Amino acid sequence: MALGPVAQIHVSVRDIDRSVAFYRDVLGIPLLFQVPGQPMAFFASGDVRLYLGVPESAEFASRCTLYFRVDDIDAEHARLTAAGVESFGPPHVVHRDGATELWMSFFTDPDGHKIGLMQER
Incomplete structure (x- = not known):
């Protein structure tokens, strides 16, 4: 079995609101949704979803x-x-x-x- 195409990429951020404003308003990438009460936001970049989030632990920092x-x-x-x-x-x-x-x-x-x-x- 082979892997399919990349579906999602995680990008570690420190301040989710600042990063949402940058990726949505400056870069112009469509925001799909922000997770209420969680430091997570998802953007549509073609067929790949960008996941911006504050990592829960250092092992997941990107x-x-x-x-x-x-x-x-x-x-x-x-x-x-x-x-x-x-x-x-x-x-x-x-x-x-x-x-x-x-x-x-x-x-x-x-x-x-x-x-x-x-x-x-």
């Missing part, structure tokens, strides 16, 4: 880099920079093959997780 496809990396980089999101520099080519170029740019969320933007041109 540190990750999330990569998001964008249609226009230059415009999205400018939008996030204007919103005050910490950037690690402008979009740049990370790979070329005969037909396409892969462009990336990186930011940081409120908990120090890296957010990568990627566009194939």
Whole structure:
């Protein structure tokens, strides 16, 4: 038996309300729901659900880099920079093959997780 596709990714946060505001209002990822009385929120990122939560113990704490496809990396980089999101520099080519170029740019969320933007041109 083989594993199916990734269904959910946990992202550890310290302040759920601050993180919900960042992922929903700044990044623009649709919020599915917040769990009442629990430091948990779930977002729809295509077919993958992002689970933001305050870990119950150190064994479940995560540190990750999330990569998001964008249609226009230059415009999205400018939008996030204007919103005050910490950037690690402008979009740049990370790979070329005969037909396409892969462009990336990186930011940081409120908990120090890296957010990568990627566009194939």
